[in-house]
Amino acid sequence: MRRRGLIVACLALTACAGVLGLTRSGPRPFPHRKHVTAGVACTRCHVGLEAAPSTLHIPDDPACKTCHTEPHNQGSCLGCHAAPGALAELVEARDHLRFDHRQHAAPSRGDCMRCHIGIADGDDHLRPPMATCFRCHDHDAARDARRCDACHRGLEDTRLLPQSHLAHDGDWLREHGTRAAASGDLCQSCHRESFCAECHGKTVPALTATRRFADPFAASVHRAGFAARHSLEARSEPGACTTCHSPDRCAACHTSRGIAGEGRRSPHPRGWVGPAAADNEHGRQARRDPAACASCHDGAGQSLCIGCHKVGGVGGTPHPPGWSSKLPLGALPCRLCHPIGSAR
Amino acid sequence: MRRVLVVAAIAATSRADADPLRLRADALSTTASPAGLLTLEAGGASGPGLSAEAVVWTGSLSDQSRGDVLVIALRARTAEGRASVRVGRFVESLGALRPVHVDGAAGRVRLPFQLAVEAYAGIPVVPGLATARSWSWATGGRIARSIGDAGSIGVAYAQQRDGGRLVSEEIGIDAGAAVGRREDLGARLTYDLANPGIAEVAVTASHRSKALRTELYVSHRAASHLLPATSLFSVLGDVPAERAGAVATWRCAPRLDLVADLGARRVDRDVAPEAVVRARLRLDDLGTSALTGELRRDGVGDDTWTGARGAARIALPYSLAVSTELELVIPDRDRGLGSAWPWGLAALAWDNGTWQAAVALEASASPQDRRRVDVLGQLGRRWGLR
Numbered sequence: 001m002r003r004r005g006l007i008v009a010c011l012a013l014t015a016c017a018g019v020l021g022l023t024r025s026g027p028r029p030f031p032h033r034k035h036v037t038a039g040v041a042c043t044r045c046h047v048g049l050e051a052a053p054s055t056l057h058i059p060d061d062p063a064c065k066t067c068h069t070e071p072h073n074q075g076s077c078l079g080c081h082a083a084p085g086a087l088a089e090l091v092e093a094r095d096h097l098r099f100d101h102r103q104h105a106a107p108s109r110g111d112c113m114r115c116h117i118g119i120a121d122g123d124d125h126l127r128p129p130m131a132t133c134f135r136c137h138d139h140d141a142a143r144d145a146r147r148c149d150a151c152h153r154g155l156e157d158t159r160l161l162p163q164s165h166l167a168h169d170g171d172w173l174r175e176h177g178t179r180a181a182a183s184g185d186l187c188q189s190c191h192r193e194s195f196c197a198e199c200h201g202k203t204v205p206a207l208t209a210t211r212r213f214a215d216p217f218a219a220s221v222h223r224a225g226f227a228a229r230h231s232l233e234a235r236s237e238p239g240a241c242t243t244c245h246s247p248d249r250c251a252a253c254h255t256s257r258g259i260a261g262e263g264r265r266s267p268h269p270r271g272w273v274g275p276a277a278a279d280n281e282h283g284r285q286a287r288r289d290p291a292a293c294a295s296c297h298d299g300a301g302q303s304l305c306i307g308c309h310k311v312g313g314v315g316g317t318p319h320p321p322g323w324s325s326k327l328p329l330g331a332l333p334c335r336l337c338h339p340i341g342s343a344r
Numbered sequence: 345m346r347r348v349l350v351v352a353a354i355a356a357t358s359r360a361d362a363d364p365l366r367l368r369a370d371a372l373s374t375t376a377s378p379a380g381l382l383t384l385e386a387g388g389a390s391g392p393g394l395s396a397e398a399v400v401w402t403g404s405l406s407d408q409s410r411g412d413v414l415v416i417a418l419r420a421r422t423a424e425g426r427a428s429v430r431v432g433r434f435v436e437s438l439g440a441l442r443p444v445h446v447d448g449a450a451g452r453v454r455l456p457f458q459l460a461v462e463a464y465a466g467i468p469v470v471p472g473l474a475t476a477r478s479w480s481w482a483t484g485g486r487i488a489r490s491i492g493d494a495g496s497i498g499v500a501y502a503q504q505r506d507g508g509r510l511v512s513e514e515i516g517i518d519a520g521a522a523v524g525r526r527e528d529l530g531a532r533l534t535y536d537l538a539n540p541g542i543a544e545v546a547v548t549a550s551h552r553s554k555a556l557r558t559e560l561y562v563s564h565r566a567a568s569h570l571l572p573a574t575s576l577f578s579v580l581g582d583v584p585a586e587r588a589g590a591v592a593t594w595r596c597a598p599r600l601d602l603v604a605d606l607g608a609r610r611v612d613r614d615v616a617p618e619a620v621v622r623a624r625l626r627l628d629d630l631g632t633s634a635l636t637g638e639l640r641r642d643g644v645g646d647d648t649w650t651g652a653r654g655a656a657r658i659a660l661p662y663s664l665a666v667s668t669e670l671e672l673v674i675p676d677r678d679r680g681l682g683s684a685w686p687w688g689l690a691a692l693a694w695d696n697g698t699w700q701a702a703v704a705l706e707a708s709a710s711p712q713d714r715r716r717v718d719v720l721g722q723l724g725r726r727w728g729l730r
Contacts, residue, residue, distance in 0.1 A: 019599065019625070019627065020597035020598065020599050020600050020625070021597055021598030021599035021600070021626070021629070022597055022598065083629065085629050085630055088630065141424075142425070144454075144490075145424060145425030145426065145454065146425060147392070147424070147425040149389075149392045150392070156387075157366075171559075171591055171603075171605065174561070175530070175548055175559075175561070177532070177546065178520075178530040178531065178532055178546045178547070178548050179520065179530045179548075180437065181437070181439050181440050181498075181516075181518040181520075181530070181532045182439070182488075182495070182496050182497075182498065182518045182519060182520030182530060182532075183496065183520060184437050184438075184439070185452060185460075185462075192387060192397055192415075193397050193415045193417045193419075193430075193434045193435065194385065194397060194399045194414065194415045196435040196437065196443060197399070197414050197415045197434065197435045197445065198399075198414070200435045200437075200443040200445060201414045201415070201435060201445050201469070202445045202468075202469045202470065202471055203401075203412040203413065203414050203445070203469060203471050207383065207399075207401075207414065210372060210381065211370055211372065211383070211722070211724075213689070213691065213702070213704055213706075213720055213722070214665075214667055214691035214692075214693040214702035214704055214722070215657065215667065215693075216636070216655035216656070216657055216667050216668070216669040216689075217624075217634060217636070217655070217657065223669075224653060224669055224671040224687055224689075225671045225673060225685060225686075225687030225708055225710065227708075227710060227712060228673060228685040228687060228708065228709075228710030228711060228712070229649065229651070229673050229685065231647075231711070232642075232643050232647040232648075232649050232675060233642070233643075235611075235643075235645075235647045236585075236609065236611065236642065236643045236644045236645075236647050237565070237585055237587075237609075238565070238567035238585050238611065239565045239566070239567030239570040239585065240565070242567070242570045242571065243442055243443075243570075257712070284612065286577065286580055287568075287580050287581065287583040287612065288567075288583055288585075288611055288612045289567060289611075290567050290568045290571060290575075290577035290578070290580050291567050291570065291571055291577070293577050294571055294575050294576075294577040297576075297577070298575050298576065298577065302576045305576060306576070318579060318580055319579055319580075319581060320580070320581035320582070323539075323579070323581050324539075324540055325538065325539045325540070325573075325579070326513075326537065326538060326539075326540070327510060327538060327539075327573060331509060331510070331574075332509055332574045333574055333575060333576040333578070333579065334579075336576060
């Protein structure tokens with residue numbers, strides 16, 4: 001039985017190997033090693049390195065055919081002999097790096113492999129990693145000052161992440177508040193002001209989710225059926241909503257949709273408020289999630305609470321033992337329950 | 345008028361040898377409400393020292409037409425990056441303190457001994473293009489010190505007043521460190537000074553290997569300390585909500601990622617386990633086509649629920665892509681709001697780099713609507729001007 005299961009698993013893995021990326025089904029990395037060992041100089045194929053830096057310096061089909069006079073296929077050479085990601089990286093590099101091969105020809109003495117280290121071993125990444133630049137260029141001061149634009153251009157528009165991207169590796173939505181706290185200026189080296197404001201802005205929250213509804217992989221706390229489950233999520237994580245929303249936002253939306261507001265029935269269950277301790281669920285719930293209460297009862301709605309919880313009132317003190325505040329008794333909200341001159 | 349000023353300010357900072365002036369316009373419409381939204385976005389840089397950015401929107405949401413500025417900011421920096429300043433409307437985030445959306449100014453200076461000082465002052469943003477605003481202001485600052493290349497530690501303070509009344513006063517401590525080549529730590533603590541008590545604490549520690557990343561996290565949040573100090577509900581004391589757990593992200597095959605998040609949540613006296621298991625399969629090397637599936641157990645007390653979510657995006661020829669996203673939420677307690685809340689969306693999108701268009705059909709059954717079907721549409725255009 002176990003052997004049969006093992007065989008089925010092996011067969012399934014073999015069948016899915018291409019989909020899982022275990023075997024390459026699409027274009028393969030260009031066989032640089034074969035060309036290097038055959039004595040083909042890099043600049044024989046990658047022509048124009050000494051010319052304008054705006055080109056990709058990728059050989060076209062006629063260039064290949066100068067040696068491979070009888071191609072085995074009528075399709076484009078790079079259509080099969082280049083990893084698609086590698087070409088995308090080159091386009092990114094051309095558009096977003098201030099780099100010129102001409103300036104590097106002399107220091108490298110024409111040895112391309114000094115920077116393109118893994119190429120001969122079949123590395124997909126034609127663009128050298130940033131650490132390779134740092135072997136010759138001392139950019140410590142620029143890095144500390146977040147002056148990325150000395151080399152990078154329009155970082156906000158790049159799609160590539162740094163190889164070691166400290167903050168984005170894990171559950172970014174949950175974690176970024178902790179990571180970004182210690183290095184906010186680092187975030188600004190890639191992200192524009194609107195990146196933060198699209199979620200944390202008070203004027204139009206959740207713009208990211210609104211604008212990218214057709215992308216199911218766009219990260220957002222408001223994805224999918226959030227409208228249905230938002231009450232469960234809010235009650236399970238009290239205070240989380242107030243990170244972006246003011247408490248009165250709940251009441252504004254519920255009132256406009258006719259879910260709550262004046263003239264509606266009380267949304268609270270039986271036993272919410274009563275003379276006996278067992279009938280006073282509202283106290284426990286208010287402590288658990290005071291933001292939920294504030295969303296409807298702040299402002300004019302406070303009078304409902306103060307009727308019982310004022311000094312000398314039947315509701316007693318809402319403060320827990322040892323509670324203190326630096327606010328004077330004459331300030332809001334203290335003076336609502338503690339009229340000037342009353343005992344604390 | 346304000347939009348004209350936005351474009352003029354950005355255009356003034358763009359020179360021929362600078363980064364191109366980026367413009368973007370998006371029009372969104374949905375049958376829900378009904379609602380329409382037009383966003384205009386612009387950004388540009390005049391060399392390395394000066395950049396500007398603006399996002400404005402106008403729309404018909406529900407029964408009211410509105411418009412507002414999300415961001416309009418001018419950013420200047422000295423040539424060596426030692427000092428920078430921002431002016432306008434932006435989100436300011438100072439270390440462990442919560443982000444604040446303000447109309448004002450912010451600056452940052454790097455000092456000797458790897459010290460950095462940043463500060464901001466401004467008027468908290470209120471929704472709507474209101475001209476009559478109450479006298480409220482927010483200000484804060486942070487001093488941080490880098491510890492070599494290993495990390496940094498910072499202390500921040502912020503105060504907000506509304507009409508002279510204290511709304512919030514907080515102090516925060518944040519720290520981040522790369523302990524080894526593969527381990528890093530992050531922590532932040534926020535203390536409420538107006539009604540003394542801990543408002544928030546979050547600590548994460550992670551370890552990375554080539555294919556596996558594991559992370560431990562703990563968080564503590566007291567909602568009463570996150571409310572404005574002027575709120576009656578800010579005096580109810582500390583009843584924290586706490587979370588702790590571990591996440592493992594495993595790239596078990598070049599195109600397949602598995603994520604498992606197991607933990608527990610406590611709110612007052614209620615404790616509940618929570619779990620998320622997610623798989624994501626990229627169908628090509630670039631990940632333009634992908635599938636994902638997710639199972640989730642969440643909530644605490646009477647608000648527990650189980651959910652499943654699946655999504656797919658398939659890239660088609662001619663810059664087209666189809667996508668679908670399905671979700672089913674089953675609350676443990678019915679409460680007469682339905683025993684299951686299904687939600688689904690199917691979309692067709694087209695993006696040729698300059699133009700972007702999408703149309704989607706969304707259907708759901710939720711506590712708000714027994715049955716609901718909506719159509720969403722979007723048309724966008726990007727420009728890059730030199």
